[in-house]
Amino acid sequence: MQSTATPHATARVADPTSRPIRVVSIPAAHPYVGRVSASPEIDVLDDPPVEGAPSGVWWPPVALDPSWIRDHAADADLLHIHFGTESFPPGHVTACLEAAHEVGWSVVYTVHDLEHPQLEYQAAYEAQLDELVRGADALITLTPGAAAGIREHWGRDAVVIPHPSLLSDDVTVPLVLPSAETRVGVHLKDLRPNVDAVGAVTTLIDAVERLRRRGADVVAEVRMHHAVRDPEAREAVRRLVGRSEAALLIEHERLDDLGLAIALSRLDVCLLPYRHGTHSGWLELCWDLGVSVAVPSGIGAYLEQHPDDTVSAYDLGDGASLERAVGELLEADGTSRAGSAGRGATVADRRARRVVDDAVGAAAHAELYRRVIAERAS
Numbered sequence: 001m002q003s004t005a006t007p008h009a010t011a012r013v014a015d016p017t018s019r020p021i022r023v024v025s026i027p028a029a030h031p032y033v034g035r036v037s038a039s040p041e042i043d044v045l046d047d048p049p050v051e052g053a054p055s056g057v058w059w060p061p062v063a064l065d066p067s068w069i070r071d072h073a074a075d076a077d078l079l080h081i082h083f084g085t086e087s088f089p090p091g092h093v094t095a096c097l098e099a100a101h102e103v104g105w106s107v108v109y110t111v112h113d114l115e116h117p118q119l120e121y122q123a124a125y126e127a128q129l130d131e132l133v134r135g136a137d138a139l140i141t142l143t144p145g146a147a148a149g150i151r152e153h154w155g156r157d158a159v160v161i162p163h164p165s166l167l168s169d170d171v172t173v174p175l176v177l178p179s180a181e182t183r184v185g186v187h188l189k190d191l192r193p194n195v196d197a198v199g200a201v202t203t204l205i206d207a208v209e210r211l212r213r214r215g216a217d218v219v220a221e222v223r224m225h226h227a228v229r230d231p232e233a234r235e236a237v238r239r240l241v242g243r244s245e246a247a248l249l250i251e252h253e254r255l256d257d258l259g260l261a262i263a264l265s266r267l268d269v270c271l272l273p274y275r276h277g278t279h280s281g282w283l284e285l286c287w288d289l290g291v292s293v294a295v296p297s298g299i300g301a302y303l304e305q306h307p308d309d310t311v312s313a314y315d316l317g318d319g320a321s322l323e324r325a326v327g328e329l330l331e332a333d334g335t336s337r338a339g340s341a342g343r344g345a346t347v348a349d350r351r352a353r354r355v356v357d358d359a360v361g362a363a364a365h366a367e368l369y370r371r372v373i374a375e376r377a378s
Helices: 005-010 033-037 064-072 090-102 121-133 145-153 197-213 232-240 255-267 280-286 318-331 341-377
Strands: 021-026 043-045 078-081 106-110 138-141 182-187 219-227 247-251 269-271 290-296 312-316
Touching: 005 138, 021 247, 021 318, 021 341, 033 341, 043 280, 064 090, 078 090, 078 341, 090 106, 106 121, 106 269, 106 341, 121 145, 138 247, 138 341, 182 197, 182 255, 197 232, 197 247, 197 269, 219 232, 219 312, 232 247, 247 280, 255 280, 269 318, 280 341
Parallel strands: 021 043, 021 078, 078 106, 106 138, 182 219, 182 269, 219 247, 269 290, 290 312
Antiparallel strands: none
């Protein structure tokens, strides 16, 4: 069979050093990608429209297809894969990487998840990770712990570039009323596979009831979407909250950016309810909003995302451990209560820090892109 690589490759502009790097990002329309691509050196192509899907829906990603890549060889210099690969069967991403290399594109893969939060069974994703990690020209990840796991499993080094801000520039950080009552909350969202709803709510209620027995004025706030993936778990959560005077349940539609910022800003501590995972965008949003976070111990690299005293670990199923974690977070120097002047100052300080850190992260992406393009051209 005659290869089509030569005509595709020669159609491209030979020297990308004099213009922005043209990137096919999988996906393009994601807040994370927007932050790490916010450099004048990077030009991210729009997501191709998904047939039959509403505007703005990027999954399953149309551009992650060997034929699409060959047809658009002259339009880009590099393929950067982030999310959405679980939509495809084994072998598909290898074919995409091979097509990208045929047309002269370099390939970068950001390892966000060593365990996929949207999947209960990980075997197919683990096989796909093997394809991506072995086949990409360069790897990025978000924490040293994840980089160590990649090195141990695959013998490859990943560049560590910390998670950027996820707080939209369009969202004015909301002012909420201060309260004498301490609010410890968990948002179960739509009960995706890595959310241990029953375990997390049981642990939260136990911890809050322990704190109340010690005289603390504290309440457990549980949020959950109306539409969920696990109706049985939803009913169990409703029963758990209904039996406790220390807890309240708020069920609602999926919140927009402002609504979510308001809901999180009302909390003194936010609990992550995950049974597996690697990194958390939710944790990043809480940090942006000045909300302390309790994360499940022994899971992922959550503690490394912000290794300061506003993130603490607890053991799922152990209310006493969460009681200790909440106590530590409320007493930490970096903690600011919901609605306080200190919370406002914390948010302003962190927003200013993010401007600098996110610019550094975007520049690091551009530098990596230039390097792998040069290496492929040599």
